[in-house]
Amino acid sequence: MSVELPFAPVDAVIRRNADGLRVSAGSAEELARRIQTHGASLAVAAAEDATADGRKTLMPSDFGVTHVSDKDQLELPVAPVDRIARLDIDDSYRVAMDARVALAEILEAYADDVAAAAATLARHADRRTVKAEDIEMYFQLAQYY
Template sequence: MSVELPFAPVDELIRRNAGDLRVSAEAAEELARRIQQRGATLATGAAERATADGRKTLMAPDFGVDRTPDKDTLELPIAPVDRIARLDIDDTYRVAMDARVALASILEAYADAVAAAAATLARHAERRTIKAEDVEMYYELEQYFE
């Protein structure tokens, strides 16, 4: 599976949670991959909810969101998020713009939580750089961060 998200916005998400720590390119790549997996999973659930309602268009409420933020306030670009939403769903589904923005918002909040935890793990390891292993370790310890 190729990663749809460009690394620059993901790197920016990590850096806004890193404080004075550096961020390795591998950490941004690992987080982008994990964001993509999460987005595809969320879109599959949204498609199931849309189907249950007799629709072929995913909408923001299918992602559990009533209000969507202004897309210009988000770090994650909408076009790659749209591609992520379509990774594991049938090509007959459409993804409404509000659903794309909702998913981007959800994924950005998710990425912030993972990045903050990865920064904590890097500090705990007494390193000055967030590495991919910190992102991976988050998933091993995820239950303790929630």
């Protein structure tokens, strides 16, 4: 599976949560992959909601969002998030611009949570670098909760 999301903004999200720790390229790649998978599954659920309402356009409300932030305030770029949204849904669906921004905001919050936990795991392992294994460990631990 190719990753639609560029690694640089994902790296920036990890760094802002790493509190001075270094960030490996592998951690940004792993988190980008996880963000993509999560975003695609959210879009599938949103498409089901839109279909239930008789629409072919995904709206922010389909993602459970009532207020959409300014896209310039987000680290994750909207264009790749749009591609992520379309990965697992039918080509006949459209994704409204504010829905793209809403999804980017959701995915960035998700990335912040994962990155903060990965930084904690790196510190617990007595390392100064957040690695892909920290991202992976977060998801292994999350399965139990």
